[in-house]
Amino acid sequence: MLLPTRLTATALAVALAVAALPGLLTTHAQATSHRAATPSTALPHQLIVGYKPGTPQATSDQAVKNSLHAQQRATPTYTFERRLATGAVLLSLPDNSPATALTAAAKQLAANPDVAYAEPDHILQTTAEPNDPRWGEQWDLWDEYAGMNVPPAWPRATGNGVTVAVIDSGYATHSDLEANVVDGYDFLSHAPSARDGDGRDPDYHDPGNWAEAGACAPGTPARDSDWHGTHVAGTIAAQTDNAKGVASTAHDAKVQPVRVGGACGALTSDIAEAIIWAAGGTVPGVPANKTPAKVINMSIGGPAPCATITQLAINYAVSRGTTVVTSAGNANADAATNQPGNCDNVITVAASDRHRNRGSYSNYGAAVEITAPGGTFNDNPADGILSTHNTGTTTPGQETYHALVGTSMAAPHISALAALILQLRPDHTPAQVQDVITTTASPITSCGDDCGAGLADATAAVRSLT
Numbered sequence: 001m002l003l004p005t006r007l008t009a010t011a012l013a014v015a016l017a018v019a020a021l022p023g024l025l026t027t028h029a030q031a032t033s034h035r036a037a038t039p040s041t042a043l044p045h046q047l048i049v050g051y052k053p054g055t056p057q058a059t060s061d062q063a064v065k066n067s068l069h070a071q072q073r074a075t076p077t078y079t080f081e082r083r084l085a086t087g088a089v090l091l092s093l094p095d096n097s098p099a100t101a102l103t104a105a106a107k108q109l110a111a112n113p114d115v116a117y118a119e120p121d122h123i124l125q126t127t128a129e130p131n132d133p134r135w136g137e138q139w140d141l142w143d144e145y146a147g148m149n150v151p152p153a154w155p156r157a158t159g160n161g162v163t164v165a166v167i168d169s170g171y172a173t174h175s176d177l178e179a180n181v182v183d184g185y186d187f188l189s190h191a192p193s194a195r196d197g198d199g200r201d202p203d204y205h206d207p208g209n210w211a212e213a214g215a216c217a218p219g220t221p222a223r224d225s226d227w228h229g230t231h232v233a234g235t236i237a238a239q240t241d242n243a244k245g246v247a248s249t250a251h252d253a254k255v256q257p258v259r260v261g262g263a264c265g266a267l268t269s270d271i272a273e274a275i276i277w278a279a280g281g282t283v284p285g286v287p288a289n290k291t292p293a294k295v296i297n298m299s300i301g302g303p304a305p306c307a308t309i310t311q312l313a314i315n316y317a318v319s320r321g322t323t324v325v326t327s328a329g330n331a332n333a334d335a336a337t338n339q340p341g342n343c344d345n346v347i348t349v350a351a352s353d354r355h356r357n358r359g360s361y362s363n364y365g366a367a368v369e370i371t372a373p374g375g376t377f378n379d380n381p382a383d384g385i386l387s388t389h390n391t392g393t394t395t396p397g398q399e400t401y402h403a404l405v406g407t408s409m410a411a412p413h414i415s416a417l418a419a420l421i422l423q424l425r426p427d428h429t430p431a432q433v434q435d436v437i438t439t440t441a442s443p444i445t446s447c448g449d450d451c452g453a454g455l456a457d458a459t460a461a462v463r464s465l466t
């Protein structure tokens with residue numbers, strides 16, 4: 001073997017076959033803004049109550065007040081605000097009422113035989129679409145059925161203040177991402193496959209990871225550079241509402257490209273040290289990470305038990321409060337067979353397709369925590385995940401956008417969601433971040449327990465915190 005253990009990217013080119021080399025592991029990006037309501041500008045807790053025609057309360061404000069007065073001996077303090085144009089009345093609860101109090105109060109009022117309906121005065125947000133011209137193709141973000149329901153989350157969180165490390169193939173300069181990139185590092189120690197002429201160095205850019213036929217092992221096919229790390233990073237934090245290219249879930253977060261993957265995959269030893277460095281730990285010979293990551297995305301994997309060194313590195317990152325997200329793998333097999341998704345202390349992400357089923361390629365099973373859009377493996381780019389890319393087949397060419405399919409594309413959706421959560425709850429532990437994501441997901445009926453908690457819902461996750 002050229003390399004003792006190799007990991008490779010978990011992306012599938014839309015029109016290419018899934019299988020690569022047996023024994024190969026595969027590899028994977030972010031953004032934010034925030035708005036905190038202050039007590040002085042917070043909207044009031046109100047209820048809208050319609051009374052049945054013919055009841056005194058239907059026409060008399062005093063009758064409403066009298067009936068509330070009678071009821072309030074055993075209930076919260078309602079205040080009569082005003083009668084609305086429809087004839088319904090507006091009631092308020094004290095400002096310090098918990099969010100759940102509104103629902104409970106509505107239910108209680110509705111039990112009054114004079115009441116036709118009672119409902120919370122829900123607070124809505126503008127849902128203006130971003131002006132990025134490729135937005136219409138990003139079903140993975142906006143589609144309410146098969147996507148991750150992202151846009152309504154944006155008024156509350158966009159990843160501001162959170163850094164997401166992308167342990168992957170490096171970064172090909174892209175003007176729709178550049179403003180959100182912070183310095184990473186090149187951890188690729190094996191100079192012959194690194195394509196940049198040397199081993200480890202501070203340049204985290206992706207020089208290309210193409211391979212000639214037979215270059216990695218006898219009989220291995222030739223392959224073009226896949227710009228995998230750039231694609232993953234774009235899904236997390238491509239610049240959004242900038243009238244260019246694509247949008248992303250965590251577009252005010254920062255992405256930190258940590259390069260481990262070259263022409264023939266990635267070494268477990270490099271990955272382990274990359275995890276430690278990304279989380280803010282010390283790696284001999286490597287300068288300290290000035291912007292340690294709160295989230296690590298590893299869209300990488302291969303069929304093997306979780307390596308001890310990888311588990312130790314993950315445990316270290318988690319002990320530092322860093323959430324580690326991994327792809328489940330693309331073998332249509334039990335995710336327990338694929339590392340590092342089978343390691344403990346990671347959020348392992350399966351992929352769903354354009355029709356809200358498990359992707360035909362996606363690994364599944366008890367090792368999976370959550371599912372996110374990864375696209376349909378077919379010849380239709382519209383069913384894939386569109387993100388930042390490059391035209392080069394070997395060395396970098398021009399920046400472009402390209403659809404890819406795989407669990408590699410699913411994982412960064414969850415890393416981006418983790419960034420939204422961490423903007424709102426900076427002290428949440430990785431276990432708490434995972435809990436927010438899984439408890440607000442919706443089941444994928446056709447997949448059941450094999451897809452973890454189901455399809456993640458960014459808006460539900462964020463709303464559960466605000």
Ligand SMILES: [Ca+2]
Nearest residue numbers: 186196198199
């Ligand atoms: Ca290098």
Ligand SMILES: [Ca+2]
Nearest residue numbers: 132239244246
């Ligand atoms: Ca854009």
